[in-house]
Amino acid sequence: MTRQTQRWVEWLIERALLLCAAGSVLITAGIIGALAFETVSFFREVPITEFLFGTVWTPLFYDAQFGVLPLVGGTILVSVIAMAVAMPAGLLSAIYLSEYAPPRVRRVVKPVMEILAGVPTIVFGYFALLFVTPLLQRVLPDLALFNALSPGLVMGIMILPLVSSLSEDALHAVPTGLREGAYALGATRMQAALRVVVPAAFSGISASFILAMSRAIGETMIVAIAAGQQPRLTANPLQPVETMTAYIVQVSMGDMPTGSIGYRTIFAVGTLLFLMTFVLNLISDWLRRRFREQYA
Amino acid sequence: MTTVLRPLSTLTTGAPHPATPVKIDVQGMNFYYGAKQALSDITISLNANVVTAFIGPSGCGKSTFLRTLNRMNDIIPGTRLEGRITIDGEDIYAPSTDVVGLRRRVGMVFQKSNPFPKSIFENIAYGLRINGLATSRSDMEGRIEESLKAAAIWDEVKDRLTESAQALSGGQQQRLCIARALAIQPEILLMDEPASALDPIATQRIEELIYELKSTYTIVIVTHNMQQAARVSDRTAFFWLGRLVESGPTATIFTNPAEKLTEDYVTGRFG
Numbered sequence: 001m002t003r004q005t006q007r008w009v010e011w012l013i014e015r016a017l018l019l020c021a022a023g024s025v026l027i028t029a030g031i032i033g034a035l036a037f038e039t040v041s042f043f044r045e046v047p048i049t050e051f052l053f054g055t056v057w058t059p060l061f062y063d064a065q066f067g068v069l070p071l072v073g074g075t076i077l078v079s080v081i082a083m084a085v086a087m088p089a090g091l092l093s094a095i096y097l098s099e100y101a102p103p104r105v106r107r108v109v110k111p112v113m114e115i116l117a118g119v120p121t122i123v124f125g126y127f128a129l130l131f132v133t134p135l136l137q138r139v140l141p142d143l144a145l146f147n148a149l150s151p152g153l154v155m156g157i158m159i160l161p162l163v164s165s166l167s168e169d170a171l172h173a174v175p176t177g178l179r180e181g182a183y184a185l186g187a188t189r190m191q192a193a194l195r196v197v198v199p200a201a202f203s204g205i206s207a208s209f210i211l212a213m214s215r216a217i218g219e220t221m222i223v224a225i226a227a228g229q230q231p232r233l234t235a236n237p238l239q240p241v242e243t244m245t246a247y248i249v250q251v252s253m254g255d256m257p258t259g260s261i262g263y264r265t266i267f268a269v270g271t272l273l274f275l276m277t278f279v280l281n282l283i284s285d286w287l288r289r290r291f292r293e294q295y296a
Numbered sequence: 297m298t299t300v301l302r303p304l305s306t307l308t309t310g311a312p313h314p315a316t317p318v319k320i321d322v323q324g325m326n327f328y329y330g331a332k333q334a335l336s337d338i339t340i341s342l343n344a345n346v347v348t349a350f351i352g353p354s355g356c357g358k359s360t361f362l363r364t365l366n367r368m369n370d371i372i373p374g375t376r377l378e379g380r381i382t383i384d385g386e387d388i389y390a391p392s393t394d395v396v397g398l399r400r401r402v403g404m405v406f407q408k409s410n411p412f413p414k415s416i417f418e419n420i421a422y423g424l425r426i427n428g429l430a431t432s433r434s435d436m437e438g439r440i441e442e443s444l445k446a447a448a449i450w451d452e453v454k455d456r457l458t459e460s461a462q463a464l465s466g467g468q469q470q471r472l473c474i475a476r477a478l479a480i481q482p483e484i485l486l487m488d489e490p491a492s493a494l495d496p497i498a499t500q501r502i503e504e505l506i507y508e509l510k511s512t513y514t515i516v517i518v519t520h521n522m523q524q525a526a527r528v529s530d531r532t533a534f535f536w537l538g539r540l541v542e543s544g545p546t547a548t549i550f551t552n553p554a555e556k557l558t559e560d561y562v563t564g565r566f567g
Contacts (some may be wrong), residue, residue: 037485103373177410180368181473185480186400196421253475294413 032192033281035274038267045261051268057231057242059265060251070231074241078152078223079216081237085156086212090163091198091205097164098171117161125225128154133226142238146228149237155222159212166211170204171197173295207287214280218273219232220245227255244273319344319484319514320365322446325379327360329372334360335538338379342531347515349508349546351522351528352561356535358518361405362486365516366402383484395567400427403482403513407488407489409469411461411476416453419461419472420444423480439479447475448505467498474505485509487517503528526550534558 043051046066054067093113097106133150137143143150174197182192198205228240231249242250247268256263300519320342327335335357342348350358359367367388369375381388381559388398412419420440421430431435440457444450450472453464461472470490475487487506491499506528519525526546533543534553541557551557560566 175410177406177408180371180404180406181410181412181476182422183368183370183371184398184399185404185426185476187422187426188396191426195426196412209552290544 008101015029031156035267035271037270038264042264042268055233059262068269069270070233071244071247073233073241075217075243077148077235077237077241079156079213080148081152082155082216083213085153086159086163088211090160091167092170095166095193097168099189101196108275113161114165114244124158125222128222128226131163134194140238144238144240146226146240148227148241151174151222151226155219159215161210162215163212166208167205170201170291174200175295198247203287204291206285210280210284214277218277220249224249262266307335310336311530316344316346319383321382323380325381327364327377330374335557337561340533340540340543342516344514345510345539346531347510347517349525349532350535351525351532352535353510357538358535359488362370362488362516362518365486368405399479401482402484402486403476403477404486405474405490409473409494411469413462415458416461416472417457417514420476420479425477428482443479446478447471448501449475465495467501470494470502479509483514485513485515489520492520502529534561
């Protein structure tokens with residue numbers, strides 16, 4: 001190859017790579033654009049205050065009402081149950097892996113746990129519906145077939161590796177000098193871990209919690225399968241609820257005519273969902289950056 | 297070091313051999329990191345209420361030796377110790393030893409100051425709490441004030457006890473770490489190059505502090521800086537390649553050492 005052709009090929013490759021990079025950015029922008037466009041059309045017909053503060057969600061009925069709170073409530077209820085499982089269990093396993101486990105155990109357990117994160121969520125969904133719910137019904141006879149509790153618990157197990165892995169990274173990044181400082185004062189391993197290392201990793205750990213919360217809110221298959229399709233503003237985890245994601249699945253799978261108000265609801269709900277997870281991700285990112293600065 | 301705070305010729309080393317009882321006794325100690333031997337056949341006695349300086353070039357094992365005295369090396373996987381180390385006649389490597397209790401008696405100040413990311417108050421309170429030393433809030437406050445005073449930092453921080461310790465300067469952080477170690481009333485204070493990251497003024501304050509603490513504590517200080525060893529210590533031990541070459545009164549080590557190697561090192565011919 002002559003110097004001339006080499007330079008030309010180099011130019012071509014550079015342009016091709018730029019195109020690939022620009023492509024993914026443009027597609028994302030396009031998705032947000034489409035979401036925004038349909039959402040704006042929706043709010044031409046439904047006042048935004050009715051959407052945000054209404055407590056009845058019956059967009060497909062003859063007497064349609066567009067209060068999104070039951071969907072938001074269902075989403076939050078399931079996510080809170082999931083976090084109630086994932087935060088303590090994830091943090092404790094992170095503390096074990098970072099502060100107690102011999103390096104050999106850590107090398108094995110950490111990747112194995114991360115495999116849990118690779119299980120398809122539909123498997124978790126059927127696991128919740130066909131295994132966990134019947135099991136729970138033996139203890140809680142009032143538990144409906146579709147309910148918030150069972151998918152919440154299973155979702156907690158699903159996001160547990162995320163919490164554990166990210167929290168473990170945060171604990172591991174705490175300088176050894178702090179641990180030695182605690183040990184030198186006569187601290188036991190637990191006193192060093194709980195009162196020095198965990199507080200020192202606090203921002204990194206909260207970043208992992210918030211990221212997990214964002215994952216829980218956006219999670220779809222488990223709740224679509226096991227939580228039900230009844231938009232209901234309730235704090236009772238034994239009843240069926242519908243989450244925002246499950247609603248979008250329900251309508252997308254149905255035969256809603258394009259351009260109808262019912263069709264546009266999924267974009268309005270989708271935008272709200274996007275904003276919620278986006279804000280959580282920003283907070284998590286900010287916390288993680290602050291944590292990194294602390295121990296750079 | 298640009299500031300020589302006290303000239304070498306005016307060494308104040310007290311009695312040639314201290315008349316205090318032996319506090320730490322080390323007999324035929326070998327130490328290994330995995331397969332690598334870091335210390336060979338160390339035998340030395342350290343007396344109570346005496347400042348002993350460990351000197352020697354980087355990697356000679358002086359810090360490793362210091363860390364065997366409160367079993368801080370235990371937290372590094374794969375380390376192993378042979379021989380015998382006793383404190384007040386008690387074998388600290390005996391299987392029945394309470395390591396946590398040992399570390400309470402043998403305080404440590406590290407090369408890199410390591411205040412906890414908590415307030416100044418909480419940094420000191422931590423050691424008091426985990427050891428159950430304070431009986432009440434006012435007792436706690438009293439002990440914190442006392443230890444901050446003992447570490448000569450009280451006047452600088454008394455109005456900002458609730459502020460983060462990490463906002464303090466390097467020298468202040470190190471004195472806070474000394475205060476933290478003193479608060480739990482150890483008998484022995486190990487100092488691993490406590491002034492190596494500090495400017496001359498902060499270094500001088502730490503050195504003056506060591507001089508004052510001597511009456512209460514048995515102090516072992518590792519230092520790179522020979523003027524510092526000469527200024528603060530009563531006795532000096534010179535290490536080279538994992539061996540203890542010689543130890544004795546600081547004046548003797550610096551002016552009339554028995555070994556040629558020691559003389560070469562203290563006169564700056566190598567190291």
